[in-house]
Amino acid sequence: MIRAILFDKDGTFTDFRATWEGWVPDAVRRLARDTDVSPAAVADIFGVDLSADRILPQGRFVTASHDQTVALLEPLTGWSAHRLADWWDAEVETVQQVTVTDLPPYLGALRRRGLTLGVVTNAHRAEALHHLTDMGAMPHLARIVAADDGFGPKPAPDGARDFARALGLDAAEVALVGDGLTDMHAARGAGMIGVGVTTGTLDAAMLAPHADHVLPDITALPGWLDGRT
Structure with missing residues (x-):
């Protein structure tokens, strides 16, 4: 059973190219x-x-x-x-984040399923908090693990492992959702389920050899979860 979703930030909550490529x-x-x-x-x-x-x-x-x-x-x-x-x-700070979906209702719906939500990002904590606050995600997140928190950036799995440990979860009960190979390698190293999304810079063919599952974007996650029951 999946009890928690650990999201990457850039390219997962957001459309990476729409957000960053013009800047x-x-x-x-x-x-x-x-x-x-x-x-x-x-x-x-x-x-x-x-x-x-x-x-x-x-x-x-x-x-x-x-x-x-x-x-x-x-x-x-x-x-x-x-x-x-x-x-x-x-x-x-001037960059406008282009989210894949309206995050507050989306994350709220996941929480109503009984899921614990978090973020593991290679951004610094200050940048992550700034963007996640602007997106309206913060009230729905139990824990944020940033690159400067002492665990090392992804693909190192230590930050993902600590997310599970701190919340009393088994790593196998956590799905790590991200758009990059760094996310999928971190998921595998931590013993989590790696779910790739194609809202970053990689397509499904590039993600598939490294992911347990590949979805077009995070809006497909609820349907994927339903299919597991």
Whole structure:
């Protein structure tokens, strides 16, 4: 029996490309301008194709944590991690999150099924809380595990494991829902059910070898749960 759903945030609650693709290429150019380095070099670190203004499916912006990206930007830009973080935090607050569905009623319906809900994200806690609050998700979440909480970013399974442990759940009773291979590897490593959704940068064919199930988006989750009973 599934007793809890642990969601990824970006690309799972949100349409990843609709949210970020119109913003990230220009952010890359602004950072290159402000640090006086090549836009191509910054784009390479983020995993962005500036010729097409497109985020690469397995680029670092999709898969890596903030700290992992900053560690590569420091020697390139000559800026400190603190200065880069301040620059990024100010920029990212302007991004309008495009949710897959109206989250408050959606999450409320899942809770009425008796499910415990949480989020595990490779975003920093401050960024995650800002976005989840704007989405109206916070009242429905029992626990949030962020990349700077000490468990390491996904695909490390430690954060997902801690979610289950803290709530007294067996890992096998938790479905981890996400749009990326980092999510599916974290689910597998934690002993959870990995459910892929295609609202990120990967299609079903790319997710299927690594997921227990693949759905078009989170709105298909209730039907999938019904089919398990």
